[in-house]
Amino acid sequence: MKWTWVLVVVLLSFGSISLGKDSLDFPEYDGKDRVHDLNAKNYKSVMKKYDIMVVYYHDHPGSSRAAQRQFEIEELALELAAQVLDEFDDEDIGVGLIDAKHDKAVAKKLGLDESDSIFVFTEDEVIEYDGELAADTLVEFIYDVREDIISQLIFILLSELKGFKNIEEDIKLVGYFKSHKSEHFEAFADAAEEFHPHILFYATFNPKVAKALDLKLNEVDFYEPFMDEPVVVPGKPYSEEELVKFIEDHDRPTLRKLQPHNMYEIWEDDVDGEHIIAFAEESDPDGFEFLEILKQVAEDNTDNPDLSIVWIDPDDFPLLLPHWEKTFGIDLSHPQIGVVEADDADSVWLDMDDGEDLPSADELEDWLEDVLLLCKINVMLYTECAVHHMDVFYDDEL
Amino acid sequence: MKWTWVLVVVLLSFGSISLGKDSLDFPEYDGKDRVHDLNAKNYKSVMKKYDIMVVYYHDHPGSSRAAQRQFEIEELALELAAQVLDEFDDEDIGVGLIDAKHDKAVAKKLGLDESDSIFVFTEDEVIEYDGELAADTLVEFIYDVREDIISQLIFILLSELKGFKNIEEDIKLVGYFKSHKSEHFEAFADAAEEFHPHILFYATFNPKVAKALDLKLNEVDFYEPFMDEPVVVPGKPYSEEELVKFIEDHDRPTLRKLQPHNMYEIWEDDVDGEHIIAFAEESDPDGFEFLEILKQVAEDNTDNPDLSIVWIDPDDFPLLLPHWEKTFGIDLSHPQIGVVEADDADSVWLDMDDGEDLPSADELEDWLEDVLLLCKINVMLYTECAVHHMDVFYDDEL
Numbered sequence: 001m002k003w004t005w006v007l008v009v010v011l012l013s014f015g016s017i018s019l020g021k022d023s024l025d026f027p028e029y030d031g032k033d034r035v036h037d038l039n040a041k042n043y044k045s046v047m048k049k050y051d052i053m054v055v056y057y058h059d060h061p062g063s064s065r066a067a068q069r070q071f072e073i074e075e076l077a078l079e080l081a082a083q084v085l086d087e088f089d090d091e092d093i094g095v096g097l098i099d100a101k102h103d104k105a106v107a108k109k110l111g112l113d114e115s116d117s118i119f120v121f122t123e124d125e126v127i128e129y130d131g132e133l134a135a136d137t138l139v140e141f142i143y144d145v146r147e148d149i150i151s152q153l154i155f156i157l158l159s160e161l162k163g164f165k166n167i168e169e170d171i172k173l174v175g176y177f178k179s180h181k182s183e184h185f186e187a188f189a190d191a192a193e194e195f196h197p198h199i200l201f202y203a204t205f206n207p208k209v210a211k212a213l214d215l216k217l218n219e220v221d222f223y224e225p226f227m228d229e230p231v232v233v234p235g236k237p238y239s240e241e242e243l244v245k246f247i248e249d250h251d252r253p254t255l256r257k258l259q260p261h262n263m264y265e266i267w268e269d270d271v272d273g274e275h276i277i278a279f280a281e282e283s284d285p286d287g288f289e290f291l292e293i294l295k296q297v298a299e300d301n302t303d304n305p306d307l308s309i310v311w312i313d314p315d316d317f318p319l320l321l322p323h324w325e326k327t328f329g330i331d332l333s334h335p336q337i338g339v340v341e342a343d344d345a346d347s348v349w350l351d352m353d354d355g356e357d358l359p360s361a362d363e364l365e366d367w368l369e370d371v372l373l374l375c376k377i378n379v380m381l382y383t384e385c386a387v388h389h390m391d392v393f394y395d396d397e398l
Numbered sequence: 399m400k401w402t403w404v405l406v407v408v409l410l411s412f413g414s415i416s417l418g419k420d421s422l423d424f425p426e427y428d429g430k431d432r433v434h435d436l437n438a439k440n441y442k443s444v445m446k447k448y449d450i451m452v453v454y455y456h457d458h459p460g461s462s463r464a465a466q467r468q469f470e471i472e473e474l475a476l477e478l479a480a481q482v483l484d485e486f487d488d489e490d491i492g493v494g495l496i497d498a499k500h501d502k503a504v505a506k507k508l509g510l511d512e513s514d515s516i517f518v519f520t521e522d523e524v525i526e527y528d529g530e531l532a533a534d535t536l537v538e539f540i541y542d543v544r545e546d547i548i549s550q551l552i553f554i555l556l557s558e559l560k561g562f563k564n565i566e567e568d569i570k571l572v573g574y575f576k577s578h579k580s581e582h583f584e585a586f587a588d589a590a591e592e593f594h595p596h597i598l599f600y601a602t603f604n605p606k607v608a609k610a611l612d613l614k615l616n617e618v619d620f621y622e623p624f625m626d627e628p629v630v631v632p633g634k635p636y637s638e639e640e641l642v643k644f645i646e647d648h649d650r651p652t653l654r655k656l657q658p659h660n661m662y663e664i665w666e667d668d669v670d671g672e673h674i675i676a677f678a679e680e681s682d683p684d685g686f687e688f689l690e691i692l693k694q695v696a697e698d699n700t701d702n703p704d705l706s707i708v709w710i711d712p713d714d715f716p717l718l719l720p721h722w723e724k725t726f727g728i729d730l731s732h733p734q735i736g737v738v739e740a741d742d743a744d745s746v747w748l749d750m751d752d753g754e755d756l757p758s759a760d761e762l763e764d765w766l767e768d769v770l771l772l773c774k775i776n777v778m779l780y781t782e783c784a785v786h787h788m789d790v791f792y793d794d795e796l
Contacts, residue, residue: 024661024662024665026530026717027717028464029468032464066428066430068429069427070426073474073478076467080717084719084720087724133424139719140716160686161683162686162687162690163682163683163685166681167681169681283564283567284561285560286558288558289561315538318482318535318538319533319534319537321482322483358557
């Protein structure tokens with residue numbers, strides 16, 4: 001093995017004379033306007049200029065000062081994202097706005113129904129971004145979109161298996177194929193494209209890796225988040241359609257993590273109008289312990305289609321913390337689990353005595369069973385699993 | 399154990415009629431100005447109003463449009479932070495600005511030397527915030543400041559040990575004491591106050607926990623980041639001063655992670671004007687593997703005072719990624735390690751063949767030894783470990 005030195009002549013991108021800390025400094029907004037206002041006249045020519053186009057189809061901002069300022073914040077976030085994306089030399093990435101009041105027709109022509117959403121147009125497809133409107137989260141999503149599907153299918157080496165196992169927050173699939181040219185690999189890669197960049201696809205052509213993963217030729221394993229053991233996708237070899245169908249049937253995990261880049265997507269995917277929400281701070285000893293219990297419960301109940309626990313690490317959402325504490329009436333310095341109505345945030349929480357007295361996996365399972373049963377009864381009675389009806393059945397003790 | 403239901407009546411904080419997704423929505427800026435412009439006339443009365451005061455002592459913004467807009471972005475970030483912090487009912491937290499051109503005298507009276515920094519004034523002390531100027535990172539830092547030191551000293555239970563061990567990114571200390579009232583515990587808590595909230599302090603009064611941690615009475619263990627094994631602080635029982643001295647002597651770890659909340663602090667703490675920087679994306683199989691190698695190297699060389707590797711996970715800094723790729727001339731989709739000059743970002747990188755060919759821990763140690771030796775020679779010759787002189791000794795092969 002040869003280690004060669006590469007001497008890098010530094011190109012200072014900001015041309016400033018003071019060079020101090022330049023390599024670390026956050027990009028400051030350079031004042032150049034990059035975000036396009038798309039309308040019926042210009043949208044075709046603007047979009048033709050870029051390889052990837054990020055479009056924020058926004059509601060028309062209200063006239064109050066707060067609404068105006070809020071829209072300004074959103075615009076500035078997009079300007080900052082556009083400036084950062086502009087630094088890539090090999091690809092042109094543009095950012096544009098469509099106003100839902102003035103340019104609904106343009107949105108319609110582009111196939112956009114839902115306003116207040118961000119869409120990423122690539123050569124082949126339109127990908128919806130259902131995350132936080134913040135420059136960093138959005139830019140990171142675009143990085144994932146940019147990645148070539150095939151290079152995303154990292155051909156894992158034996159030495160990388162530990163790292164592969166360590167990825168547990170997202171759904172991932174791994175397949176073993178003869179080579180790049182195998183038609184079964186092609187079907188796998190085509191299926192990957194359908195879910196890119198939301199679901200991770202890995203492939204290996206290495207028999208040793210396959211053996212370590214217990215994968216037969218042309219077989220694909222599906223890993224739910226936080227599950228050590230995968231499910232073998234049945235019926236190998238698979239067509240693209242079979243793989244797509246399997247994934248669509250299994251894309252609501254038993255335990256899933258709310259993350260800035262997927263928060264709205266998960267929130268919209270409620271179960272009977274309700275979410276089971278668990279707050280646990282992984283970097284806190286009691287949060288970590290509670291998370292271990294949640295993982296245990298998820299593993300034991302992975303076959304229950306009614307159960308999907310949304311894990312929120314408060315560290316990921318510092319700006320929402322006081323709002324959640326107020327809305328839910330809970331103290332988020334300790335782990336919490338409860339049922340929250342998706343539409344009006346009515347909620348019921350398990351009393352865990354400020355985290356001093358965490359439930360065992362079995363106790364938590366009993367509680368969850370009761371909650372799900374109550375939900376079913378409520379759905380029959382009221383057509384929804386209404387949290388505010390739960391106290392009809394239970395007084396203050398379970 | 400009793401699990402009681404707590405029915406929460408939801409107080410909708412925004413009073414909106416449409417209740418949709420309210421519990422999840424990011425707080426939008428409400429248009430109310432909360433950030434104070436502090437000057438000689440008002441600073442005393444304003445600061446008296448708050449339990450905690452966050453002060454951004456900023457350079458006077460330039461007159462260019464870019465500089466004005468950049469300052470506006472910073473102001474909006476602080477407004478958003480102030481609005482979020484305003485939601486706490488039990489404590490008043492204020493945010494203010496001091497202009498370094500107009501109100502240097504005010505800053506001086508408050509004991510602030512360095513402009514372009516944020517300071518947090520609490521009842522007892524002034525804490526410098528050396529992180530990213532972003533609402534979320536700043537607000538999270540304030541949460542840590544708010545936490546009572548004694549409650550920060552979580553009295554770990556046996557069941558929480560796994561979570562305690564899992565905290566590896568920060569320096570942490572753990573002590574075993576007889577009780578709350580022990581004078582040795584008091585010295586420990588006083589030392590904790592000195593480093594709050596930058597360093598984590600834990601204590602236990604539970605002999606079983608102490609036994610599991612191999613701690614004797616009144617003994618304190620010091621954990622460097624990413625080290626499984628702690629160092630026992632010598633000379634128990636300790637006075638506050640002894641603890642403080644030990645920590646100050648050991649606060650530059652062999653491997654440390656650059657994080658948004660500490661990035662400037664770490665960058666300023668260079669070794670002979672240089673940083674050894676390792677980029678590794680933990681959520682990527684090859685990044686994870688490289689990180690394991692780095693941890694191994696750090697463990698083997700923890701006694702070398704000249705070695706401090708700064709690990710950067712590109713996922714934590716999406717806005718800097720294209721800037722770093724350009725400045726350093728490297729591809730950050732693979733792990734990288736190099737030497738970077740802190741002041742002008744001159745850099746030399748180990749050629750790792752796009753991550754296909756990661757070095758073993760031994761090979762990496764050899765490389766680092768060479769780098770450190772070169773540094774020492776350069777310091778003698780040029781009074782600095784100048785990266786741009788490294789090619790004098792080596793042509794393109796090491």
